[in-house]
Amino acid sequence: NDFVDQAIADRRSGKSTSLCAGQDILDLLLNAVDDKGESFSDQQIRDEALTFVLAGHETTGNLMTWTLYLLMTHVEVLEACREEVDRILPNGTIPDFEHMADLQVIEAVLYESLRLYPPAAFIVRQCIKEHTIGGTNGKSSIFIPVGAMIVIHNYTLHRREDYWSCPLEFDYKRWMRDPVSGLKPKLTHPYAYLPFASGARNCIGQNFAILEAKVMLAMLVQRCNFKLVPGQQIVPEMKGVTMKTKY
Template identity: 30%
Template sequence: MEPSWLETRWARPIYLAFVFCLALVLLQAIKLYLRRQRLLQDLCCYPAPPTHWLYGHQKFLQEDEMEKLEELVEKYPCAFPRWVGPFQAFLYIYDPDYAKTLLSRTDSKSQFPNQFLSPCTGKGLLNLDGPKWFQHRHLLTPGFHLNILKPYTEVMVQSVNTMLDKWEKMLITQHTNVEAFEHINLMTLDILLKCAFSQKTNCQINSTNDPYVKAVLELNKIIFYRMNSFLEHHDIIFNFSPEGHHFQELHQVLHHYTEKIVQDRKKSLQDDRTQNTQKRTYQDFLDIVLSVQAENADSFSDNDIWSEVNTFILAGHGTTAGGISWLLYCLALNPEHQQRCREEIRGILRDGSSITWNHLGEMSYTTMCIKEALRLSPPIPSISRELNKPLTFPDGRSLPAGMNVVLSIWGLHHNPAIWENPKVFDPLRFSPENSDQRHPYAFLPFSAGPRDCIGQQFAMIQVKVAMALILLHFEVTPDPNRPPILSSQSVLKSKNGIHLCLKKIP
């Protein structure tokens, strides 16, 4: 009698491997099922819009996400669960009391989307947690003191004027159309490179010749692409893709560039302790982090320097560029407010282009317009936390440790329970009397609590300087044929850019 195929020498290992793999699959299926049941139980007291059994809310919110989010904010008070597939859920919150409860704690940041940025920036303030984050925050906070920021105004004026010179050369007639974000993004990168490294860049004129500038711009595009590609969220798939290979090459450019500048600056300081700072009228960010390392050599390494400098540049320029671009678009849509800002700026600067630190504090109406634009179009539309311990909201509803909570800043800023006619551009919402009556956690463009944005004053200075100089030289109107199409990722962008018509003011 012939033996069965299972008894043959070659078949038994295959059979055992098959059984082992099947057991692993079943075990994983059981774990996923239990995870889903646990999430359903944890979120049962939060009503949610209908979900697809496989896609969750992905298809429902895929198109016109911001408009649909506004509908959900109005329909579901305070919060709603958002499912991403059948086994992953986040609780979206957009109520000031909920925001205060969450941001008053020191929970860890959620991995998404910081996991995509970390390979570029390293472990800096943006993605550190726990004692290491607290240490870095404490050491770097003096670097954003107003006395450090004041001299940056002159640097910003130079960079904004470079952009305005480009715009004037583009004027074939009295009018011209521009995609504003591209130009403003290069301008804010120019500012940050000068304020971080004191580097005289030519990135606004020829961004393709500077390896570091080119790497920064291309890395931002790859990160944005990866966020939109679900399969490439997995490191193995991404690392073997063409984008992954290019990402590694660009990362090396970033690392070597920053490393060379850091080592050159250290050598210069060792040769002559006073030589480096005497050549400049201001301390750049590298000066600050090197002085931090000198005082804390055991706990602040060269890798920490690299991480914080690149975090400052990569996380800073795109968000500020978005804030300026959306503000210009809001003023283009509302010419009466644009003209009032222009008149205020003319009254302060007397038609000159020289801006000093003291001028910035006098721009009261312009500041109200800036804040209203940040409300309507927050550069960071959401932030997320992974709960370290259980959380209970003011209405008694709770969440367990391990849950991911997303504070929708967009939803908070468009919540009709807080803001009357939230889609209307109304700068008077931010008059002193109106601001005093509002919940302190109703307006959070820079977050709040212990992990608020360390660079918010630096960003506001850039916005004021850019707005003052742009409005002195140009009148802006929207391009009716190319309205922006909102795209919400880690930074609020337009899929087709922000197109404006420029008219030179005589």
């Protein structure tokens, strides 16, 4: 708390500035106003900042666990990661922000890990406007009243054959960016991939989570060897709102 309080005080007094090209999260919180036009108090800013940094530690930890498991069971992909890291970060170079865009295999592996094993395996939303869905192609319609709680099981969604080719296979190449445009492949449906939810209530820390996961995975691949202990039975298990390994 003392560290965050000092960071807020320094930014308010002009003793520190954003290292980003634009505003960083602290600038956004300092400039934010509520529905009544009132600014956040230092206490509110501190709480939001700590939530942003710390709330995702469990889900990010689970992401790394599942990713390392997938790499240990797909040695050729682990070698592809290692080749990229050795090329982009030679001689044990510590990754920084300038390297992130070049770690495309690392990024694709993380996205595919999130598809197969989303740490937050379901999303809950409350309906604020009545809807009727379905009712086409001979399918029955479903009426959703205002106030209904909707649970989206993205673990199942991410493995549907109508949205993904070879949905049960670990294929990081489906996420590789176009070498000319730098864009990721287009999804078959805009809501077919929801590891961080979507819309106005999506995960505020998703870009931060991917960034820190890329740094961690690159450094782990750079400095460590991985081998799965024989006889392991890796089974997903829901604990609270996160999906972990059972053992």
